[in-house]
Amino acid sequence: MNPSVDRSEYCEGMERIGSDIMENVLRGALEFEPSTFTEHDVRAALSDDSVGVRGFAALLSPVADNMLEEIAVRAKDETHRRFGNAVGLFTPIYLSNHCDGGCVYCGFSNRSKINRMALSPEDAEEEMRAVAATGLTDVLLLTGESRRESGVGYIGECVRSASRYFRSVGIEVYPMNTSEYACLRECGADSVTVFQETYDPKKYAELHLSGQKRVFSYRFDAQERALLGGMRGVSFGALLGLGDVRKDAFSCGLHAHLVQRRYPHAEISFSVPRLRPFVNSPSYVNPVSERQLLQVAMAYRIFMPFAGITVSTRESPSFRNNIIGLCATRMSAGVSVGVGNRVGEESEGQFEISDRRSVAEVRRSLEERGMQPIFNDYVRT
Numbered sequence: 537m538n539p540s541v542d543r544s545e546y547c548e549g550m551e552r553i554g555s556d557i558m559e560n561v562l563r564g565a566l567e568f569e570p571s572t573f574t575e576h577d578v579r580a581a582l583s584d585d586s587v588g589v590r591g592f593a594a595l596l597s598p599v600a601d602n603m604l605e606e607i608a609v610r611a612k613d614e615t616h617r618r619f620g621n622a623v624g625l626f627t628p629i630y631l632s633n634h635c636d637g638g639c640v641y642c643g644f645s646n647r648s649k650i651n652r653m654a655l656s657p658e659d660a661e662e663e664m665r666a667v668a669a670t671g672l673t674d675v676l677l678l679t680g681e682s683r684r685e686s687g688v689g690y691i692g693e694c695v696r697s698a699s700r701y702f703r704s705v706g707i708e709v710y711p712m713n714t715s716e717y718a719c720l721r722e723c724g725a726d727s728v729t730v731f732q733e734t735y736d737p738k739k740y741a742e743l744h745l746s747g748q749k750r751v752f753s754y755r756f757d758a759q760e761r762a763l764l765g766g767m768r769g770v771s772f773g774a775l776l777g778l779g780d781v782r783k784d785a786f787s788c789g790l791h792a793h794l795v796q797r798r799y800p801h802a803e804i805s806f807s808v809p810r811l812r813p814f815v816n817s818p819s820y821v822n823p824v825s826e827r828q829l830l831q832v833a834m835a836y837r838i839f840m841p842f843a844g845i846t847v848s849t850r851e852s853p854s855f856r857n858n859i860i861g862l863c864a865t866r867m868s869a870g871v872s873v874g875v876g877n878r879v880g881e882e883s884e885g886q887f888e889i890s891d892r893r894s895v896a897e898v899r900r901s902l903e904e905r906g907m908q909p910i911f912n913d914y915v916r917t
């Protein structure tokens with residue numbers, strides 16, 4: 537990887553904030569040699585009160601893969617101390633699948649022959665009413681990456697509606713400038729999720745064939761711009777399986793860590809998505825095992841004990857049940873990954889989901905296991 541990614545490819549209108557975090561993360565990833573760590577390094581990390589960057593790297597190493605039981609003890613302890621047995625529940629609402637992105641791994645890619653649609657603000661509100669009726673008070677609004685079809689004004693209108701039905705509104709849309717995040721914050725958005733997908737700039741260029749998403753560095757700085765725009769929380773994720781899993785997980789953790797150090801007030805969280813089959817690519821298989829996924833999530837937990845960790849319905853009910861007690865603190869429920877499916881629209885999903893349980897079923901399953909489903913932990917003032 538080349539730590540000095542060319543920033544000259546910025547498109548017109550893209551804001552530059554002059555952050556050095558990307559260079560530091562790419563340099564750290566370049567220096568990270570997973571095979572050099574020993575069992576002694578992993579045990580040293582596990583016995584540290586506060587695990588630093590080197591300890592985090594050890595926890596992600598191949599040798600640590602044989603020590604998951606020991607790692608799980610520490611991860612479970614950290615989770616219990618910071619979060620008790622609480623598990624936050626939320627659901628995504630897909631507003632639009634129009635997308636200029638040519639991401640080769642995604643069912644919404646502009647090369648996919650799918651039924652394109654964007655919910656009208658009225659239909660979006662109807663969908664929100666349907667979600668609110670399930671008892672959920674925390675939602676994530678998503679769009680594909682098309683400024684033309686789902687502009688900031690449209691997203692803002694949907695955020696305003698959502699903030700009437702829900703106590704916490706997150707957005708997972710295209711990266712924006714600080715002033716645009718400030719505008720959406722004003723409309724009622726609380727948090728921003730941006731997955732870097734892979735932190736390997738060369739692989740990133742191969743996988744992202746068109747659209748503004750091609751600009752690696754503009755995407756990289758999105759969480760900082762969101763915080764500068766006043767957002768309360770930001771979420772990080774690498775789509776595991778696109779690049780080298782250990783390097784991508786290490787880079788993602790380091791990215792979040794450096795942002796937390798610069799913005800101590802920020803609520804930081806991780807998602808741990810891995811590749812799923814998607815429309816028009818039925819033979820696609822998961823290249824990342826559940827064991828690897830668990831190792832990554834537990835390393836995040838031990839490295840950043842206060843961070844939320846979200847596990848999505850890409851994963852099976854049994855895996856989600858298990859990871860929740862160990863390190864994950866938030867899960868989606870009653871999920872539809874198509875646009876407007878709750879209000880009768882027929883649109884393809886962005887990816888295949890493995891856990892189709894309703895909100896009530898997820899809630900019941902958590903309670904049966906002694907966990908406490910939390911519908912919201914934030915009081916809007």
Ligand code: SF4
Pocket residue numbers: 635636637638639642643644645646679680681749
């Ligand atoms: S990953 Fe995002 S930007 Fe890429 S094709 Fe899918 S929706 Fe579009």
